[in-house]
Each structure stands twice: as structure tokens, then as C-alpha cells.
Amino acid sequence: MAMVMTMSLTMSADDDDRVITFDQLPQVAQAFHKAHFAAKVPLLVTADWDDYTIRYESGEKIEFDRNGEWKEIECYNTKVPTGAIPEQISNYLTQNYPGKTVVKIERHRSIYEVKLNNGLEVEFNRNFQFIGVDYDD
Secondary structure (H helix, E strand, C coil): CHHHHHHHHHHHCCCCCEECCHHHCCHHHHHHHHHHCCCCCEEEEEECCCEEEEEECCCCEEEEECCCCEEEEECCCCCCCHHHCCHHHHHHHHHHCCCCCEEEEEECCCEEEEEECCCEEEEEECCCCEEEEEECC
């Protein structure tokens, strides 16, 4: 079953993506996986010219930049581990959205976009200060 899923995921990957082994990830990305997703077995690890991606059998996905720093974490079937979320953002969400979980977080040059399990997208600047909220249709 896992082999079939791997083959179908490989075939659906972008043309620029190439399948690599976990050991070919930058050390920073490997350490992030071990710190926050150690209980999960990577189903597919890919690389392209500017990033790396780990996909897990349970549906989670992590994208890393070329240095191995996370860019995006998706956990729609579960939740983003609290330890993977910057502390200031986690504290704000706990205080202002109690009981809600983070299902996706993206880090861009100047903002963090956080999607909650109720469909809200909460944005923070690079200093982790709240800048706005939107509802994802």
C-alpha cells in the first residue's frame, strides 16, 4: 500500500521535483523532523531547485527552504505541533482563540500566516505581532 502511495505521489510531483532520501535533507530539516515529527515516518521526500518537502502517510506536509528552515507546515488531519509554532504566536493564539488548533502555518519574508481549524487565518508580522485575521472560504 505504501509503495503504491509513494508511486502515485512521485508521479504527481512537479517536473522539477526529484525524490531523495531523508538523509539528503539539510541537517536543519532533519533536526526539525526529529524534534516535532519523530513518531511519523516520511512517505515521500522531494527536492527541487529552491526547497525540500516531506510528506507523511497521515497527510502532514512540511516544506523547507534550501537551508532547511521550515517554510510551511500542513497538518489538516491532525494539528501542527505546538513546539513547531513560534512561542509568541502560540501564546497569542492560546489567549485569543482558546480551544482552536493550528492546521497550517506559513512563513514568508515579512509575515506568518496561521490557519486554524475553524477556518480563520491569523497573520503576524516578522516580529510575531498580530496584524490581522481573515476567514478562508
